[in-house]
Amino acid sequence: MKKHHYLLLICSIIFSTASASGKKLKVLFLGxxxxxxxxxxxxTANIAASMGDTLVWDINAPGGQQISGHFSDRVSIGKIKQGGWDNVVLQCQSQETALPDNSVQTDVYPYITLLDSVIKRHNPCAETILYMTWGRKNGDADMCAAYTPQWPYxxxxxxxxxxxxxRYTKMANDNKSVVSPVGAVKHYVRLNYPSIELYQSDESHPSVEGTYAAACAFYTTLFGKDASAAKYDxxxxxxxxxxxxxxxxxxxxDSxxxxxxxxxxxRADFSYTAIGQQVSFxxxxxxxISYNWDLGDGQTSTLSAPSHTYANPGTYIVRMIATNTTCADTTYTTLQLNPTEIKGPSSIDDLVFPNPAHDELNIANMMFVNGDCTITILDNIGKxxxxxxxxxxxxxxINIAHLSAGIYYLQVSNTNTRKTFTFIKE
Structure with a gap:
């Protein structure tokens, strides 16, 4: 009888997500x-720096400027047309978004749309961000007198x-733009930390605390990260x-x-699972809509989620470029495949991951290596x-996307052995 001896080089199972240590953004503020x-x-840039990120910014913010004024302002339009912005922030005058519907429909909504179109024309990969402002500390008495009772807001x-x-939520949804929820953050502070003074004595402009609240909201809006770990106060x-x-x-x-x-x-982003030198991305x-992978060992792929077996242990820098019709985004990660020599059957048996699983399930088992076997899945009533x-x-x-959510039993079997695992499909 011929004997087979297996010499396996395997590493610990590694779960990892590709992420850059810091992100750099170029942002134009118009307000x-x-x-x-x-x-x-x-x-905002100081908060970003404390988190390892970089914000390069420019600004045009004449006092009292309405949003329509930015559309006719050569400085604002000129800065937009410079191009190269990752984001352009639009802030309306503090009272104009609280005016009656007919005024907003004439003097606000159209100019947000017009400015957004200029932004997209000269910065096709940029996002327009709408800076949601806030109510005056005790309302606006002069405007209340002028518009009550028809408009009590x-x-x-x-x-x-x-x-x-x-109004800001509507404008963002209508123009496929993003809201920086500054006003909503301040609302939370007022309710939960009433001793924090967010206003200057005019009950309109922000105190330092108010600006810090805005900066925290903007950091999350721009970088998509939690500002609570920032080291800048x-x-x-x-x-x-x-x-x-x-x-x-x-x-x-959180929202x-x-x-x-x-x-x-x-947004380009990927994670991976590695067992031995076999890596699933x-x-x-x-x-x-399309992807280009450099797997770090001279191999490439255009699949959405490739799997790859590396010939040797070592360190590999993997790059993925994600593209749509006009833009590209790139992310990198470093794979470190450090082997451990194991002879004979391995203790890596009986491994099913992730668990719970959504669309795909991975099974690691020596039965696959040692001979012919079959994979079956039964539902919770044995079907x-x-x-x-x-x-x-x-x-x-294996692809489990077609399965309904619930508990399942996975079996790996050959003529001599059957092993059963339980997993949850989300």
Whole structure:
């Protein structure tokens, strides 16, 4: 009888996500005093720097400027046309988004759309970000007197803040833009940390605390990251700064999709699972239509989620470029495949991952290597829902996207042995 001895070089199972250590963005801010008071762009840049990111910014923010004024402002249009921006921020005058519908429909909505079209024409990969402002501390008494009773939305903070939020949300959805939820973060601070003063004495412009709240919201909006770990306090006490960052996390970071953060932006991202020198890549990109992979050993792929077996252990830099019709985004990660020599049957047996699983399930089992076997899946009442022969390789990947959510029993069997595993399909 011929004997077979297996010498396997395997490494620990590794789960990893590709992510750059820091991101650099170039952002143009167009607004008025709500943007330039306390230097909101620089405060946002300081928060970013404390998190290992870089914000390069420019600004045009004449005092009292309405959004229509930016469309006719040569400086604003000139800066947009310079091109190369990752994001352009648009901030309306603080009262105009709380005016009655007919005024907003004539003097606000069309100019957001016009500016957005100029941004897209000269910066096809840029996102337009709408800077949601806030209600005056106690409402706007002059505007309340002028518009009541037909339009009471200036008469209290709550009413003014609510209508401003409605208007910015509508503009973002109508123009496929992003909201920087500054007003919503401040609303949370007012409710949960009432001792934090967000206003200057005019009850309109932001205090340093108010600008710090805005900067935390903008950091999350621009970089898609949680600002609560930032090490820059903006000159505030550590406790006040931490409370404001908590508000930004609760409102902005925990509800990214509500504010359209990341919803429309092209994003390259992937994770991987490695067993031995066999690596399976999972594509986590957004809004892409094609992919180009450099697997780091001279091999390439255009598959959405390739699998690859490396000839030798070592360190490999893997690059993925995700593209849509006009733009490309690139991400990298480093694979470190460090082998351990194991002779004979391996303890890597009986491994099913991820568990719970969504679309794909991986099985690592020596039975695949040692001989012919079959993979079957039974549902929780014992009905056969999947069957296929195993391949002669240590790891098998099977597609379970067609299965309904629930508990399943996976069996790997040959003529002599049957092994059963339980997994959850999400």
């Amino acid at each position: 008025n005093s709500y943007t330039y008071v306390n230097n909101l762009p620089q405060m 200036f008469c209290s903070y709550q009413q003014m803040d609510s209508i401003i939020r409605v 903006g000159g505030l006490s550590a406790s006040v700064a931490a409370n404001i960052r908590t508000a930004a996390k609760k409102v902005a970071y 990214l999709s509500y504010w359209n953060i990341g919803k429309y932006k092209l 999972k594509n986590n990109s957004a809004n892409a 056969l829902v999947y069957r296929q022969p195993g391949k002669p390789q240590l790891i098998q990947k």
